[in-house]
Amino acid sequence: MSKALPKRSEDYSLWYNELVKRADLAENSAVRGCMVIKPYGFSIWEKMQQQLDKMFKDTGHSNAYFPLFIPKSFLSKEASHVDGFAKECAVVTHYRLKADESGKGVVVDPDAALEEELIVRPTSETVIWSTYKNWIQSYRDLPLLVNQWANVVRWEMRTRLFLRTSEFLWQEGHTAHETKAEAVEETVRMLHVYAEFAEKFMALPVIKGVKSENEKFAGAEQTYCIEAMMQDGKALQAGTSHFLGQNFAKAFDVKFATRDGGLEYVWGTSWGVSTRLVGALIMAHSDDNGLVLPPKLAPIQVVIVPIFKGEQELEAISVKAQEIKDALSQKNISVKFDNRDTYKPGWKFAEYELKGVPLRIAIGPRDLQNNSVELARRDTLTKEVINLNEVDIVTHITALLDEIQENIFAKALAFRNEKTTTADTWEEFVETLDKKAGFVAAHWDGTPETEERIKEKTKATIRCIPLDREPEEGTCIFSNRPSKGRVLFARAY
Amino acid sequence: MSKALPKRSEDYSLWYNELVKRADLAENSAVRGCMVIKPYGFSIWEKMQQQLDKMFKDTGHSNAYFPLFIPKSFLSKEASHVDGFAKECAVVTHYRLKADESGKGVVVDPDAALEEELIVRPTSETVIWSTYKNWIQSYRDLPLLVNQWANVVRWEMRTRLFLRTSEFLWQEGHTAHETKAEAVEETVRMLHVYAEFAEKFMALPVIKGVKSENEKFAGAEQTYCIEAMMQDGKALQAGTSHFLGQNFAKAFDVKFATRDGGLEYVWGTSWGVSTRLVGALIMAHSDDNGLVLPPKLAPIQVVIVPIFKGEQELEAISVKAQEIKDALSQKNISVKFDNRDTYKPGWKFAEYELKGVPLRIAIGPRDLQNNSVELARRDTLTKEVINLNEVDIVTHITALLDEIQENIFAKALAFRNEKTTTADTWEEFVETLDKKAGFVAAHWDGTPETEERIKEKTKATIRCIPLDREPEEGTCIFSNRPSKGRVLFARAY
Numbered sequence: 014m015s016k017a018l019p020k021r022s023e024d025y026s027l028w029y030n031e032l033v034k035r036a037d038l039a040e041n042s043a044v045r046g047c048m049v050i051k052p053y054g055f056s057i058w059e060k061m062q063q064q065l066d067k068m069f070k071d072t073g074h075s076n077a078y079f080p081l082f083i084p085k086s087f088l089s090k091e092a093s094h095v096d097g098f099a100k101e102c103a104v105v106t107h108y109r110l111k112a113d114e115s116g117k118g119v120v121v122d123p124d125a126a127l128e129e130e131l132i133v134r135p136t137s138e139t140v141i142w143s144t145y146k147n148w149i150q151s152y153r154d155l156p157l158l159v160n161q162w163a164n165v166v167r168w169e170m171r172t173r174l175f176l177r178t179s180e181f182l183w184q185e186g187h188t189a190h191e192t193k194a195e196a197v198e199e200t201v202r203m204l205h206v207y208a209e210f211a212e213k214f215m216a217l218p219v220i221k222g223v224k225s226e227n228e229k230f231a232g233a234e235q236t237y238c239i240e241a242m243m244q245d246g247k248a249l250q251a252g253t254s255h256f257l258g259q260n261f262a263k264a265f266d267v268k269f270a271t272r273d274g275g276l277e278y279v280w281g282t283s284w285g286v287s288t289r290l291v292g293a294l295i296m297a298h299s300d301d302n303g304l305v306l307p308p309k310l311a312p313i314q315v316v317i318v319p320i321f322k323g324e325q326e327l328e329a330i331s332v333k334a335q336e337i338k339d340a341l342s343q344k345n346i347s348v349k350f351d352n353r354d355t356y357k358p359g360w361k362f363a364e365y366e367l368k369g370v371p372l373r374i375a376i377g378p379r380d381l382q383n384n385s386v387e388l389a390r391r392d393t394l395t396k397e398v399i400n401l402n403e404v405d406i407v408t409h410i411t412a413l414l415d416e417i418q419e420n421i422f423a424k425a426l427a428f429r430n431e432k433t434t435t436a437d438t439w440e441e442f443v444e445t446l447d448k449k450a451g452f453v454a455a456h457w458d459g460t461p462e463t464e465e466r467i468k469e470k471t472k473a474t475i476r477c478i479p480l481d482r483e484p485e486e487g488t489c490i491f492s493n494r495p496s497k498g499r500v501l502f503a504r505a506y
Numbered sequence: 507m508s509k510a511l512p513k514r515s516e517d518y519s520l521w522y523n524e525l526v527k528r529a530d531l532a533e534n535s536a537v538r539g540c541m542v543i544k545p546y547g548f549s550i551w552e553k554m555q556q557q558l559d560k561m562f563k564d565t566g567h568s569n570a571y572f573p574l575f576i577p578k579s580f581l582s583k584e585a586s587h588v589d590g591f592a593k594e595c596a597v598v599t600h601y602r603l604k605a606d607e608s609g610k611g612v613v614v615d616p617d618a619a620l621e622e623e624l625i626v627r628p629t630s631e632t633v634i635w636s637t638y639k640n641w642i643q644s645y646r647d648l649p650l651l652v653n654q655w656a657n658v659v660r661w662e663m664r665t666r667l668f669l670r671t672s673e674f675l676w677q678e679g680h681t682a683h684e685t686k687a688e689a690v691e692e693t694v695r696m697l698h699v700y701a702e703f704a705e706k707f708m709a710l711p712v713i714k715g716v717k718s719e720n721e722k723f724a725g726a727e728q729t730y731c732i733e734a735m736m737q738d739g740k741a742l743q744a745g746t747s748h749f750l751g752q753n754f755a756k757a758f759d760v761k762f763a764t765r766d767g768g769l770e771y772v773w774g775t776s777w778g779v780s781t782r783l784v785g786a787l788i789m790a791h792s793d794d795n796g797l798v799l800p801p802k803l804a805p806i807q808v809v810i811v812p813i814f815k816g817e818q819e820l821e822a823i824s825v826k827a828q829e830i831k832d833a834l835s836q837k838n839i840s841v842k843f844d845n846r847d848t849y850k851p852g853w854k855f856a857e858y859e860l861k862g863v864p865l866r867i868a869i870g871p872r873d874l875q876n877n878s879v880e881l882a883r884r885d886t887l888t889k890e891v892i893n894l895n896e897v898d899i900v901t902h903i904t905a906l907l908d909e910i911q912e913n914i915f916a917k918a919l920a921f922r923n924e925k926t927t928t929a930d931t932w933e934e935f936v937e938t939l940d941k942k943a944g945f946v947a948a949h950w951d952g953t954p955e956t957e958e959r960i961k962e963k964t965k966a967t968i969r970c971i972p973l974d975r976e977p978e979e980g981t982c983i984f985s986n987r988p989s990k991g992r993v994l995f996a997r998a999y
Contacts, residue, residue: 043580043636044573044624052568052652059569075545076552080537081626081657081673082596085603087536089611099603099612103575105626106599106614108661110578110592118582119592121599121623130614131537133574133598133626143536153848159545164574164657168601180574355646 018367020301025245029296033174036304036367038291046172046179050288053368054175056312057291058182062162064214064309065184065286068206074158074186079140081164082131087139090264094138097231101168103133103179133166138232138283141187142261149189149279151270156199157189175292176249176506183287189279191269193258196280200256203284204237207252215290216307216422217241217297218429219251220452220501222477227461230283234258240476240501242429243296246450248476248503251293254284292506298421304369305392307421308414315341315410316370317350318361320377327352330376337374337386340407346414366391371417372410392417392424435499442490442502446473452503456496458489467491473502511860513794518738522789526667529797529860531784539665539672543781546861547668549805550784551675555655557707557802558677558779561699567651567679572633574657575624580632583757587631590724594661596626596672626659631725631776634680635754642682642772644763649692650682668785669742669999676780682772684762686751689773693749696777697730700745708783709800709915710734710790711922712744713945713994715970720954723776727751733969733994735922736789739943741969741996744786747777785999791914797862798885800914801907808834808903809863810843811854813870820845823869830867830879833900839907859884864910865903885910885917928992935983935995939966945996949980949989956985966995 018035019027033039038054041047050058066076082105088095109125112118134140141159148154166180186203190196204221211217219239229236233255241251259278262268267279298305308314317338319330331352338348349370351361358375365373375387386406389396390413399409432451436442445453457463457475467490468474478500487496511528512520526532531547534540543551559569575598581588602618605611627633634652641647655677665671679696683689697714704710712732722729726748734744752771755761760772791798801807810831812823824845831841842863844854851868858866868880879899882889883906892902925944929935938946950956950968960983961967971993980989 040637040640042573043577043633044575047573047575049573049637050571052570055570056568058571075549077545077548078543078551078675080535080540080542081659082537082540084536085612085614088603095603095612099605102601102603103598103624104600104603104614105596107597108595110581110588110595110597110625112592119578119588121578121597131596132603140535140537144533144542147533166574182571 018301018303021244028301030174032295032299032303036369038295039174041174044179046169048174048178048180050182053312054291057294057306057310058288060310060312061210061214061290062184065210066162068210069160069184069186072158072202072206074160074188076161077159078161078163079137079144081134083134083137083140085130085132087143088132090139091232091260094232094264098135098167102135103166103168105131105133134163135165135167136283136285137161137163137165137185138187138257138261139265142265142267142281145187145189145279146265146267149267149269152191152272155189155191155269155279156195158186158199159188160184160186173292173506175288175295177289181288183285185283185285188282189262189267190282191271191280193280196258196282197256200235200237200254200282200284203282204239204252204254207254207284207286208239210286211239211241211251212422214307214309215294215297216309216418216425217251217293218422218426220477220479221481222479222501224253224477225461225464225475225500227464228474230255232257232260233283234260237480238477240503241293241297242425242432242451242503243293243506244428245296246432246504248452248501248505249289249293249296250476250505251290252284252286255282257281257283297425299369302363302394303367305421306369306371308371308418311369311371312347313349313365313368313370314346314414315348315372315374316361316365317348317374317376318358318365319350319352320358320375326378327354329381330378333381334374334376337406341410344407344411346410362389371414388413390417392420433501436490437487439490443471446471446502446504450504452476452501454499454501455490456485456487456498457500458492458494458496460492463489463491463494467502471504473504476501476503476505511794511796514737521794523667525788525792525796529862531788532667534667537672539662541667541671541673543675546805547784550787550799550803551781553803553805554703554707554783555677558703559655561703562653562677562679565651565695565699567653567681569654570652571654571656572630572637574627576627576630576633578623578625580636581625583632584725584753587725587757591628591660595628596659596661598624598626627656628658628660629776629778630654630656630658630678631680631750631754632758635758635760635774638680638682638772639758639760642760642762645684645765648682648684648762648772649688651679651692652681653677653679666785666999668781668788670782674780674782676778678776678778681775682755682760683775684764684773686773689751689775690749693728693730693747693775693777696775697732697745697747700747700777700779701732703779704732704734704744704783705915707800707802708787708790709802709911709918710744710786711915711919713970713972714974715972715994717746717970718954718957718968718993720957721967723748725750725753726776727753730973731970733945733996734786734790735918735925735944735996736786736999737921738789739925739997741945741994741998742782742786742789743969743998744783745777745779748775750774750776790918792862795856795887796860798914799862799864801864801911804862804864805840806842806858806861806863807839807907808841808865808867809854809858810841810867810869811851811858812843812845813851813868819871820847822874823871826869826874827867830899834903837900837904839903855882865906881906883910885913926994929983930980932983936964939964939995939997943997945969945994947992947994948983949978949991950993951982951985951987951989953985956982956987960984960995964997966997969994969996969998
């Protein structure tokens with residue numbers, strides 16, 4: 014709290030890093046690329062988990078748990094999968110340490126080498142499909158709708174708290190189906206679940222789309238995604254849902270007896286979101302004063318700060334504060350009453366602004382006389398005095414929390430719309446990326462080569478082919494070859 | 507469902523393994539020593555997690571997340587800690603694979619060796635205390651009450667589903683305190699939380715006690731534990747809570763400015779329970795027909811099975827079944843209505859017995875005429891016909907679930923009491939262990955040497971020194987040296 018945060022307009026990246034640290038969300042650990050998620054940051058992830066878990070169960074999925082380790086040979090079974098993950102994985106080669114001969118520590122015991130090395134899972138398709146082989150014999154065993162909450166490791170060279178870390182937490186759904194149509198339907202269903210979660214809970218507008226060949230998941234036939242826009246005009250992939258075709262079924266020989274007596278490979282999907290969403294939440298809404306949290310994911314929705322001199326005033330205010338707290342808690346609104354006398358009200362105001370608490374109630378001696386409180390909104394930084402004789406505080410705050418949730422979404426949506434530009438020529442395209450950033454909707458000839466060249470020249474990638482795009486004849490901004498519709502380009506996290 | 511379970515009396519170990527597999531709880535994975543927790547088994551663990559998490563939060567703890575990997579050098583910082591864990595840990599030595607030169611797979615890339623090897627956490631004291639060093643400066647930062655839900659790896663040579671696996675899921679609490687008294691109080695508080703959870707939710711009576719020097723946690727000053735009795739007369743350690751003294755604070759140089767201006771090492775505790783509890787739950791209560799689950803942890807508390815011929819009968823029964831299901835669901839009782847026509851009622855009865863569903867409601871055409879249902883209890887295997895004109899089904903079932911919960915506990919308690927024997931001579935001691943098994947309360951001279959000799963000769967270990975033991979002068983059953991009280995011996999899992 015000693016000095017102000019860096020400003021977004023001056024150094025967005027520094028602003029983000031400092032905010033994550035000062036708001037007690039996470040920090041780098043002693044292990045390269047791995048983060049420590051601090052209690053306040055973890056409580057946001059817990060709120061996300063609870064909601065997502067409910068949505069997964071409401072759509073028929075059950076949780077299970079599969080091993081952390083994957084035998085090296087499993088990775089190689091699906092050709093593009095191993096290409097995608099081999100270069101960035103943590104490899105376990107030994108299962109024992111022994112005392113150093115100098116007696117000053119421990120060394121790896123060379124006699125304890127594993128026969129086959131184990132990979133710390135970067136994702137679990139291989140170990141799960143090797144298991145599904147035993148679970149699936151007949152169409153009666155399908156669909157299999159399983160989700161796992163787990164940690165995964167991808168050895169990243171450049172890491173960033175929440176957005177890209179060597180270890181991260183996520184959920185991975187892995188489903189198996191009788192028909193292609195059913196698997197595609199599941200893939201799209203989970204994309205919609207993610208989009209609903211992003212928009213209704215994170216207050217984060219997202220574009221639903223399909224990835225290009227270059228950007229799809231290693232091992233998928235098609236990758237669906239939701240893409241969000243950050244305040245610096247860079248895009249962020251917030252969730253992916255993969256139609257796996259029969260790729261992993263073939264790799265692990267998972268067949269089922271069909272209804273008409275045949276034998277066929279199973280159709281698969283997988284889908285995941287991760288602690289990266291916490292980074293997206295921060296980057297999308299927060300300001301130069303600190304976090305701005307949508308009420309539905311805020312660990313503390315309302316904080317009550319007493320303004321007092323001496324114990325007697327505090328006691329009198331506490332009675333009123335406790336009354337309000339109890340009334341709000343009964344409606345499942347999470348309230349903190351910060352009655353510490355070791356910090357001044359001004360310090361507390363700044364602290365809860367930094368922590369993104371959506372509503373702050375201040376109560377001073379004059380408020381007691383007038384039966385009023387002062388209410389401050391984090392999203393707009395506006396204040397109002399509420400006369401409790403006239404206004405029912407619970408009704409008022411319930412409505413305000415909804416209003417804040419909607420306002421944060423509306424603001425992010427307006428920003429994204431403002432940051433979405435149509436470009437028809439290469440010059441427009443490059444200029445928009447450089448001067449305005451954001452999404453650029455442009456024609457593309459559909460080839461991986463063109464996409465690659467555009468990326469080399471501009472660092473922009475195709476974020477997605479939007480599901481709701483209008484068919485439109487045009488010419489590729491790069492190759493001038495014909496195109497049947499626009500895709501969304503952006504520089505991205 | 508094809509053939510009966512092995513009998514407990516004939517082969518307890520086989521009975522357990524078969525039950526775990528047939529009830530769809532877990533199975534061995536392709537990775538040595540690691541299990542797959544299947545959806546039904548995982549849903550029991552989820553119920554345990556939810557309840558424990560609530561109890562941890564009610565006692566002031568917050569969740570956080572620390573890295574999976576521990577730098578090798580960290581382990582060595584606490585001398586007895588490294589002794590305890592170095593011999594059974596998974597070691598990451600490389601961070602990349604590359605294509606095999608034969609082109610037929612992948613090999614570890616020798617150019618991607620880590621400068622310092624990383625250990626997959628067997629427990630997180632070292633990485634957490636290295637972090638606490640940055641979080642704790644002053645007494646104002648204390649107490650620090652943190653819990654983590656995580657996976658850990660201990661390279662076990664002999665594994666057993668749930669009871670002992672190389673990877674397991676657990677929670678580990680890690681707290682930091684200003685004074686020794688406060689840390690001891692926390693250690694004991696969490697022991698009581700575990701005991702309450704075991705007895706009230708798992709219906710598992712436990713002995714609260716302290717471990718001997720030989721059995722305490724590597725790095726602790728004192729280890730408290732809860733010990734349970736399984737149906738084969740072997741003991742099972744169900745949870746531990748460690749008073750760490752200042753050991754880890756000293757190893758990682760974690761000091762705080764005291765209230766009177768001094769500088770002192772922080773006092774610590776850690777405590778954990780794991781998926782092993784699922785194994786304990788199964789072993790303690792289940793019978794030759796399958797699982798017996800206490801209602802408070804049963805994923806399905808009530809199952810409704812229709813007895814019907816043809817669609818018309820099923821439809822008529824479904825109306826009544828749905829009515830009962832809705833009424834029970836409203837009271838937060840989890841109900842499944844199994845209306846599948848692909849399985850016969852008899853098959854379903856056996857299936858839900860195997861799965862340990864506490865109550866089964868059967869409804870046939872005659873029940874519709876009489877407005878009755880047949881109710882079967884899993885714990886006692888008794889049945890009764892309920893006339894719905896006379897009995898309110900919701901009230902009746904709510905009371906029955908409580909009664910079942912209590913009955914399962916009472917049965918386990920009676921069994922444990924019956925299996926607890928006092929022995930005063932070496933002959934009695936050995937004979938009891940061999941012929942009756944269970945806990946043997948005997949005098950011990952208090953030395954690690956004697957404990958070690960007794961273990962060598964009988965395979966029995968000191969499970970704990972009970973917290974509520976009566977002081978009693980006596981002589982050690984092995985050495986005949988003086989003893990001040992009895993301790994509990996048993997062969998154990």
